[in-house]
Amino acid sequence: MADVADTLFGADSIPLPQGGPLYLQLKRWIEDAVHRGAIKPGDALPSERDLAARVEMSRVTVRKAVQHLVRDGILVQRHGSGTYVAPQPNRVEQSLSQLTSFTEDMARRGMVVRSVWLDRGLYAPSPEETVTLGLSSSDNVARVARLRLSGDTPLAIERAALSASVLPDPEAIGTSLYSHLEKSGHRPVRAIQRIRAANLDDADAKLLEVSPGVASLHIERTSYLASGRVVEFTRSIYRGDTYDFVAELRLGDSRSTR
Amino acid sequence: MADVADTLFGADSIPLPQGGPLYLQLKRWIEDAVHRGAIKPGDALPSERDLAARVEMSRVTVRKAVQHLVRDGILVQRHGSGTYVAPQPNRVEQSLSQLTSFTEDMARRGMVVRSVWLDRGLYAPSPEETVTLGLSSSDNVARVARLRLSGDTPLAIERAALSASVLPDPEAIGTSLYSHLEKSGHRPVRAIQRIRAANLDDADAKLLEVSPGVASLHIERTSYLASGRVVEFTRSIYRGDTYDFVAELRLGDSRSTR
């Protein structure tokens, strides 16, 4: 079986595109090879030193091309092992109009979801938590932070803050925060979400097992009880390569032609 | 007036943090200086060569630290000019439940919005357009691509495709596609949006005047008439540092406890 180097540098190999900086020429060349299917997801690329010798560039320049492709999600690098074409990610969709529990939502699609606890306990509230959760200064706040995974693939980081009066014992949560809240009659019926894009910092990238700087969705959610009281304030970080959010829009009623 | 170099390297300067790679030490150090307010938005940093000499690192290492900060939106670099602390972006909010026109939406907030046409005309449809817009093979497709700006700041790139029967003359659109459609009785009343995060490629980054690789929101929108017919299919790219999308969620009705 021919290895990848033969495929890329064999007799019918395609020459590097011309024009612009060398690292961009090499980047385009590798990107095209992946999109053509000349090298497939999971395939290993030649080592950086090997590539550098073959295309007659310095290793620094090769690394620059490769790291751009890593940032774009085309390649992945594993320290001590090699550089590989990134696997096709299975994108997951989530509704932006129905307030659903992560666990219940995924179960409905037959996906196996796990959580790893990053933190849970009772704390003195920050000023921000005091305001958004409507706490008095003597109240405690319950913080629960989880890493969400589907199989072995991390999907999201979720950091929630709730009033201790709603969640007096954070340790008692099973897999689903919402079903735990439901038992005590505190399941939210309404929420406001604020969504933005941001590059992952080093710490969160490590947790999600992607490269720092990769695009991610940051979602802030404030959930309310039927009474109007705030139940939870959650900041979540979703991997950009595995998540789609879907929203249905209807004609606005605040138009000038009322 | 003391310049930035004096502020950073003066008598009461703060030493570089220890531990880990040099470029990350330098990155943390600059990041802290910005967050402390020791250097403010708009201020120029010392040149890369200057910085390298002062912290006793090679220029390559300094560049690595700086480019990480550029990617994170902390700094901006201008070729031939210098490196500056990034200005505080004014974030813009957009609703994810009301189907509003960009132009009308911004006007309601008193913001001055301009559009620059990137492309508009009639074309033979792509297979994807044929399917999503429900065209027959003889139909043409109208494509309109715009760069949206608030003042001189680019906000978003919008590429829309509509059936030529709905928009026979793309050149006739004024500033608002939706008000143009309204005149011909084709204003959509409902839309499905799909939102994801992605790193900007070089071309789109140039249009939006940010660095390649910066996080952005990619939105695909399919809009429908009251009759159920598809009016437009639009792909938009919003700058991650200037846009928040807001959605209101309600308790889902597809729960197991129906």
Next chain:
DNA sequence: CAGTGGTCTAGACCACACC
């Protein structure tokens, strides 16, 4: 013009994976 960021090189050593 001088000064800035942008690209590129050859060579070195370290940290980790895999055998």
Next chain:
DNA sequence: GTGTGGTCTAGACCACTGA
């Protein structure tokens, strides 16, 4: 071990900005 990616250096030249 050997081979991989990760970091770091000193020095060079190019392309752009701005006085």
